[in-house]
Amino acid sequence: MMDLYAATKDSGRIVQELNRLDGNVVRSYAGQSNGAFHYFNLTSFSPDEKVIKAELRWFRHTQTFLKGHHFYKVDLYEVLDGRVKPWRGNLITSRLLPMNTTGWEVFNITNAATKWILNGGANNGILLVSTLPSGQWFETTVQLGEAKKPEENDAYLVVYSTDGWRGSGQGSGSPLDLVLESKIPHGTTGRKRRSTHRPPPDHRQFATCQRAPLYVDFxxxxxxxxxxxxxxxxxxxxxxxCPFPLGGSLRATNHAIVQSIVDALKLSSKVEQPCCVPDVLHPISLLYFDDEENVVLRQYDDMVADSCGCH
Incomplete structure (x- = not known):
């Protein structure tokens, strides 16, 4: 997931977008493994999201103890019931792998994962069966004499999805509100009205509308x-x-220009000067743990003010 996050970074800028990836949400589920059987709890997946792609990422070890063989076959089955046998499941894919290599193998299981998410009761996991050319089964676990750390996992399910908010320009009820609502520090509230007695910020150093730094330290x-x-x-x-008259450098809207004229002529006591606000916003990507301790990579729109204008 860190590699995926690094791939979203725009060279030379803090802005990070998921344009290079599929969808705007990527979730990594650590499997509950029992030998060749791998189960993934997908209950944290939002029903409002649409699955674009799902990958089983399985770490294969060098099988040097199987002398005289150069390749072995891996069959991936969707388990249909509680009996963990390959003939009790749907064959998803088969692949021939070399004996003497180690690394991550990626299998596309989009159809199975989509069915699990739409119908949680049908999720019985994945069975990974390794066989020699002769048809003999064997366990593709760590090599003999190697010790596997308890926290290590050799299978992950990575789901790419979209939550429907990319480019929508909507703020209220957005994923940022829904995901972060419970993360607000104790004693504060995200919807508290600002005190009317609080003095306004001193913007005298900024004569006219412009962009200024605002670093958010998580x-x-x-x-x-x-x-x-x-x-x-x-x-x-x-x-x-946004003083009258609004020059071209202030990136004013037509509405703001008319408003500034009405304000300058004092035609109404209820009309104020146009406000200096962001007129171009960019997204960023956050890599975080959800409530189920799954790692999530999500793009949040409208997080960085790229330019300012009088509106």
Whole structure:
């Protein structure tokens, strides 16, 4: 997942997008393994999301103790019931692998994973069967004499999906609200009205509307315990005034220009100057743990102010 996150980084910029990946959400599920049987609990998957691709990532070890053989076959089965036997499942795919190599093998199991998510009761896991050319079974686990650490896992299910919010421009009820709502530090609330007695920020150093730094440190706001990366990012903010007349550099909308004219002529006491706000926003990607301790890579839209204008 760290490799996937690194692949989203835009060279030379803090902005990280999932344009190079499938969908805007990637989840990694660690399997509950019992030999060749691997089960993945997908109950944390949101029903509002659409599965784009699902991959079983299985780590294969060099099988040097099987002398005289150069290749072996791996059959991947969807288990249909509790009896863990290959003939009781649907064959998903078969692959011929060399004996003397070690590394991650990736299998496309999109159809099976999609069915599990739509109908959780049908999820009985995956059975991975390894056979020699003669048809003899054998266990493709660690080599003889090797010790496997308890925290190590040789099978992961990686699901790429979309939550329907990419490019929607919607904020209220967005994934950021839903996922982060329970992460607000104790004693605060994300919907508390700002005090009317709080003095306004001093923007005298910014004469006219422009972009200024605004670094968000996830440690300081209490999110470092569940956000893996980044540790923080520059969201930027828009500061300064929108004085009459609005020049071209202020990126004013037609509505803002008309509003500034009405304000300058004092035609109404209820009309104020246009506001300096972000007019171009970029997303960032967050790598974090969800409530089930699964690793999630998700793109959140409208997180970085790229430019400011008078609106």
């Amino acid at each position: 440690t300081k706001i209490g999110w470092s315990g569940w956000i893996i990366s980044p540790r923080g990012y520059n969201a930027y903010q828009c500061v300064g005034s």
